[in-house]
Structures are given as C-alpha cells and as structure tokens.
Amino acid sequence: MIAEWSPGQWALRLVAAVAPxxxxxxxxxxxxxxxxWLVVLVLVLSLCYARVPESGVGTGALGAVLVWWGVAFRDGLHAWALPSVALLLAAHxxxxxxxxxxxxxxxxxATVRRWVGRGAGAWLVAPAVFGAALVVRARSDLPGVWVAGLSVALVAMVVASLALARED
Incomplete structure (x- = not known):
C-alpha cells in the first residue's frame, strides 16, 4: 500500500517516477x-515503475527514453546526453x-551509499564514452576503430567486474 511507505521509500519512488x-x-x-504522447507514456510507465519497482515496467520506462534519444539524434551527439544518463541511472x-x-x-x-556509489561510478564512464564518440565521429574512416572500441569496452567490463568482486 502506498500509505505504508516509509519516508525513505517515498523519496526513492519519487526519483524513480520523475527521473525518466x-x-x-x-x-x-x-x-x-x-x-x-511520448511524455505521457514515459510518465505513466515511470509511475507504474515507482509503484511496483520489482516489475519489468521499469525497463519499458527507461528503454522508451533510450529509444527516443536514438530516434531523435540518429547522427548527432549532444552534451545533454550526460545529464540524461545521470537521471536514468538515478531512476534505476x-x-x-x-x-x-x-x-x-x-x-x-549503508545500502543506499553502496548503490549510489556504484551508480556514480557507472556514470563516470559516460563522459569518457561521450569523448570517445566525438573522436571516433571525427575519424570514423580509421580501419579497426570499431574493433578497438569493442576491445576497450570488454576490458572495462572485466576491470569493473574484478573491482566489484573485491568490494563485496
């Protein structure tokens, strides 16, 4: 029941509802x-996500935002993607x-601090990826650039997995 939420639950669910x-x-x-209509759709999905965060509807809310970014800027990179990523991470x-x-x-x-730290760490990757995308966009004719990018992403995932394994 909504009336039974603790103050902390209210705060978390407000972020989950508004951030997307x-x-x-x-x-x-x-x-x-x-x-x-898209704003209304994301709002409805976000409200459902806030009400029942363990359901899969959160994937729909966050995914709709990602799809819109992809559709709206097929070939463009915009610095506004960085706060958007922060908001999506906050909602998640x-x-x-x-x-x-x-x-x-x-x-x-303690759990909040741990997960906020993990979210902040994940967000720190966003400016690096944004910068790399700007460089690659300017020089996309370089042979092997996509293979190099995939290799860097895989190494980053392995390093992050090892770092998180030691933390727990």
Missing amino acids: VLALLCTGPAGAWPRP VAGLLASYGPDRLGVDP
Whole structure:
C-alpha cells in the first residue's frame, strides 16, 4: 500500500517516477522536444515503475527514453546526453533500492551509499564514452576503430567486474 511507505521509500519512488521523464525532456534543449504522447507514456510507465519497482515496467520506462534519444539524434551527439544518463541511472538505482524488502521497510543508509556509489561510478564512464564518440565521429574512416572500441569496452567490463568482486 502506498500509505505504508516509509519516508525513505517515498523519496526513492519519487526519483524513480520523475527521473525518466526529466531524462526524456533533456532532448529538448538539444533541439528535439519529445512528442506529448511520448511524455505521457514515459510518465505513466515511470509511475507504474515507482509503484511496483520489482516489475519489468521499469525497463519499458527507461528503454522508451533510450529509444527516443536514438530516434531523435540518429547522427548527432549532444552534451545533454550526460545529464540524461545521470537521471536514468538515478531512476534505476532508486527503483532497485525501493524493490528491496516490503514497502514498510526503512531504507538502509549503508545500502543506499553502496548503490549510489556504484551508480556514480557507472556514470563516470559516460563522459569518457561521450569523448570517445566525438573522436571516433571525427575519424570514423580509421580501419579497426570499431574493433578497438569493442576491445576497450570488454576490458572495462572485466576491470569493473574484478573491482566489484573485491568490494563485496
């Protein structure tokens, strides 16, 4: 029941409900405002995600934002993608934390710190990827650039997996 949420649950669910919509609206300042029906769709999906964060509807809310970014900027890179990524990560982490335990369960500060740290660490990759995309876009004719990019991504995943394995 909504009335039984702890104050921490309210805060997490507010972030889960609002952040995807704000991430969607980040395309506006970059030159492509989303259609009103899309904003309503993401809002409805986000509200459902906030209500039942353990369901798969969060994937729909976050995925709709990602699809819009891809459709709106097929060939463009915009710095507004960085705050959008931060908002999508915030929504994901908030939904994840809200899904831990029953609705009345308080939010454990240590768990919040751990997951916020992980989300922040994941976000730190975004500026690096954005910068790399700008470089590759300027020199996409280089042979093997995509293979090199995939190799770097795989190495980053292995390093991150090892780092997280030691943390737990």
